[in-house]
Amino acid sequence: MTTATTVPTGRTGDGMPAMISYLTRVLKTPTIGAFWEELAAQARQENWSHEEYLAALLQRQVADRESKGTVMRIRTAHFPTVTTLEDFNLDHLPSLRRDVLAHLATSTYIAKAENVVLFGPSGVGKTNLAIGLGVKATQAGYSVLFDTASNWITRLGDAHHAGRLEAELKKIRRYKLIIIDEVGYIPFDQDAANLFFQLIASRYEQGSVMVTSNLPFGRWGETFSDDVVAAAMIDRLVHRAEVLTLAGDSYRTRQRRELLAKDSRPNHN
Incomplete structure (x- = not known):
């Protein structure tokens, strides 16, 4: 038996930021949580596709994680x-x-x-x-x-x-x-x-x-x-x-x- 995770719902105005904030905490992707709005504005301005916007978000998260990993590995070396x-x-x-x-x-x-x-x-x-x-x-x-x-x-x-x-x-x-x-x-x-x-x-x-x-x-x-x-x-x-x-x-x-x-x-x- 599987249980579904309940997430906040609402209109794209007030509800969407709360939903994304919740989901990024659950997924442990704080960089996406911090930059999704900024990149969304850039995506609208530059007419990115959904795929381009998603890729940009994921790249920012991966780059941040790799950077922190490198800092930790240098410290422990x-x-x-x-x-x-x-x-x-x-x-x-x-x-x-x-x-x-x-x-x-x-x-x-x-x-x-x-x-x-x-x-x-x-x-x-x-x-x-x-x-x-x-x-x-x-x-x-x-x-x-x-x-x-x-x-x-x-x-x-x-x-x-x-x-x-x-x-x-x-x-x-x-x-x-x-x-x-x-x-x-x-x-x-x-x-x-x-x-x-x-x-x-x-x-x-x-x-x-x-x-x-x-x-x-x-x-x-x-x-x-x-x-x-x-x-x-x-x-x-x-x-x-x-x-x-x-x-x-x-x-x-x-x-x-x-x-x-x-x-x-x-x-x-």
């Missing part, structure tokens, strides 16, 4: 700062292939559980580039989680000591993309290396990993105190991955040079 690819200055990175970056910006690699590795010396913008790609992923509807390599190890170590490592890895697998920043800056002992390997292994062909590192793969054995573990980790990372090496001036070094050059200019005042 825990980026240290929010920078976009559009903010990133590519002029100092002539070695970075623009076609590869454009492909990564589409975030289609995430649906395939593929990985991204960004190599380069300190200061070339690896972290900002990773954040920019992470923001693109959130805009495409993917859940993202960002942290430094040392913080990932701390998180996994705490879970391991509490006897809930598997539960923590399962929780992390819910994120479609995880970003591991600054691999190689701090060396890890063998226990930490094993935890890191479990993180990478748990993502293998299940979810995407993005890694930034100042060290080439050949030196990861130094960071993880174990060449065998490092090799096994690298094997899983690069099986289906885009590996980019960034070469160029350090942001900080360049900014320092520009400041020094500015300060050395003669003052004609």
Whole structure:
């Protein structure tokens, strides 16, 4: 037996706004409730068809919902700062292939559980580039989680000591993309290396990993105190991955040079 929902009735004057207000609350479409009158006036003025008016309303609702979803995904990603690819200055990175970056910006690699590795010396913008790609992923509807390599190890170590490592890895697998920043800056002992390997292994062909590192793969054995573990980790990372090496001036070094050059200019005042 089905029951019909009773809605307010009335003439198009006073009754229709009350009916639409009620229906948009029931359907949880507040944007339609807020903009239907404005768009109706525009539709009458521009002689829209019923279908065009409906499409415009639905587009406004979907755009608003997607925008709020993106804001929430950016918030839960825990980026240290929010920078976009559009903010990133590519002029100092002539070695970075623009076609590869454009492909990564589409975030289609995430649906395939593929990985991204960004190599380069300190200061070339690896972290900002990773954040920019992470923001693109959130805009495409993917859940993202960002942290430094040392913080990932701390998180996994705490879970391991509490006897809930598997539960923590399962929780992390819910994120479609995880970003591991600054691999190689701090060396890890063998226990930490094993935890890191479990993180990478748990993502293998299940979810995407993005890694930034100042060290080439050949030196990861130094960071993880174990060449065998490092090799096994690298094997899983690069099986289906885009590996980019960034070469160029350090942001900080360049900014320092520009400041020094500015300060050395003669003052004609």
